[in-house]
Amino acid sequence: MTPESLQQLSEQVHELAARRFWTMPDFWINLAVGIGSIIFSILAFVEAKRAKRAAIEAGKAVKLQTVTIELTEIAQKLDRVEPGMLFSDARDLLAEISRRLRRATAPYATDPELINAITAVREALDAAQESLRSVRPSDPTKENETPDAVYYGMESELASVNNCVADLMGLFEMKSVAPADSQVQRRFWLWKRAAKPLPPSAARAKAAGTENAAVTDSKE
Amino acid sequence: MENPEMVEFLRYVDDLIAATSSGAIEWTRANPTTVIWETRSTAPARISLQLVDSLGRTTTADGRIIRKRERSYLLQLTDLRHTPPRQRLSVSGADEPAINERLRRLYDTAASGLSKKGLEFLREILPPRTQ
Numbered sequence: 073m074t075p076e077s078l079q080q081l082s083e084q085v086h087e088l089a090a091r092r093f094w095t096m097p098d099f100w101i102n103l104a105v106g107i108g109s110i111i112f113s114i115l116a117f118v119e120a121k122r123a124k125r126a127a128i129e130a131g132k133a134v135k136l137q138t139v140t141i142e143l144t145e146i147a148q149k150l151d152r153v154e155p156g157m158l159f160s161d162a163r164d165l166l167a168e169i170s171r172r173l174r175r176a177t178a179p180y181a182t183d184p185e186l187i188n189a190i191t192a193v194r195e196a197l198d199a200a201q202e203s204l205r206s207v208r209p210s211d212p213t214k215e216n217e218t219p220d221a222v223y224y225g226m227e228s229e230l231a232s233v234n235n236c237v238a239d240l241m242g243l244f245e246m247k248s249v250a251p252a253d254s255q256v257q258r259r260f261w262l263w264k265r266a267a268k269p270l271p272p273s274a275a276r277a278k279a280a281g282t283e284n285a286a287v288t289d290s291k292e
Numbered sequence: 293m294e295n296p297e298m299v300e301f302l303r304y305v306d307d308l309i310a311a312t313s314s315g316a317i318e319w320t321r322a323n324p325t326t327v328i329w330e331t332r333s334t335a336p337a338r339i340s341l342q343l344v345d346s347l348g349r350t351t352t353a354d355g356r357i358i359r360k361r362e363r364s365y366l367l368q369l370t371d372l373r374h375t376p377p378r379q380r381l382s383v384s385g386a387d388e389p390a391i392n393e394r395l396r397r398l399y400d401t402a403a404s405g406l407s408k409k410g411l412e413f414l415r416e417i418l419p420p421r422t423q
Contacts, residue, residue: 159323203345205324206323206324206325206343206345207323207324207325207326208323208324209322209323210321210322210323210324211322214322215322217322217328217330217338217340218322218323218326218328218340218342220368221322221323221325221326221340221342224342224344224366225323225325225326225342225344227344227346228344228345228346228347229347232347
């Protein structure tokens with residue numbers, strides 16, 4: 073290279089170094105592309121989050137429908153109870169519906185919209201277990217001497233379980249149609265439930281541990 | 293107002309109570325809440341008496357509906373002359389308080405007798421107390 077060309081090259085480099093970066097068109101093009109990329113990334117993130125929320129809600133809706141179908145099957149089994157039922161059949165039936173009910177309702181045990189109904193179901197199941205113990209035959213070989221004893225001894229408690237299952241079915245169906253809008257609403261329900269003082273009858277009954285006030289409380 | 297059948301039935305229950313108290317009738321326990329008496333003397337028959345706990349609804353003075361435990365008794369008479377045995381009579385105390393009360397007395401008398409017999413047998417088999 074000749075000294076003159078080196079001189080020219082050096083002057084060009086000096087000129088470029090002296091120029092401010094924001095006066096160069098490359099900067100603005102890169103800036104626009106960068107900002108566009110960030111915006112589209114944010115939009116993609118928001119959409120992905122919405123899609124995730126929608127997928128979760130869809131999963132919850134499917135779960136609600138599954139639970140409703142399970143409860144319907146349990147109610148149909150309870151409808152088929154009739155006189156002449158053997159103790160072993162009653163024991164197997166109660167074990168099956170107890171297991172299926174607890175499994176179906178366990179994920180919703182703390183849901184403020186369902187907690188009362190789920191508690192009622194569990195109490196009814198406990199009462200049914202108690203009634204099953206009261207009809208255990210002393211001599212299984214002579215169970216046919218009192219063919220209707222198991223049915224009459226458990227009829228009321230099984231009907232109570234059936235009624236509680238029907239209540240739960242209605243609540244689950246309602247929940248699948250109109251789910252809670254957001255976590256804020258859920259937290260509001262929890263706060264409201266914690267802050268609401270119990271009526272005097274319910275407070276006394278809670279201390280005494282009786283059943284009646286639970287029904288009275290629901291009527292109030 | 294009591295009908296003639298009910299009056300007659302209550303009289304028969306009174307006879308059962310008296311016979312149970314005197315030991316003429318021996319009841320056996322079918323399950324924790326059911327006692328049965330089987331007779332082969334004149335006509336083979338079986339009487340079963342069951343204690344039934346149920347949830348009933350009552351209205352309080354201020355109009356609220358509450359659930360409470362109700363205890364009733366169910367008496368069934370089975371004719372053993374046929375195969376299969378035929379049920380001749382089924383009376384539930386839930387329908388009539390007077391009947392329920394009488395059946396309660398019969399059940400308590402039968403259950404008490406069973407307990408006494410059990411204790412007597414236990415006393416027989418226990419070794420004598422050393423003083």
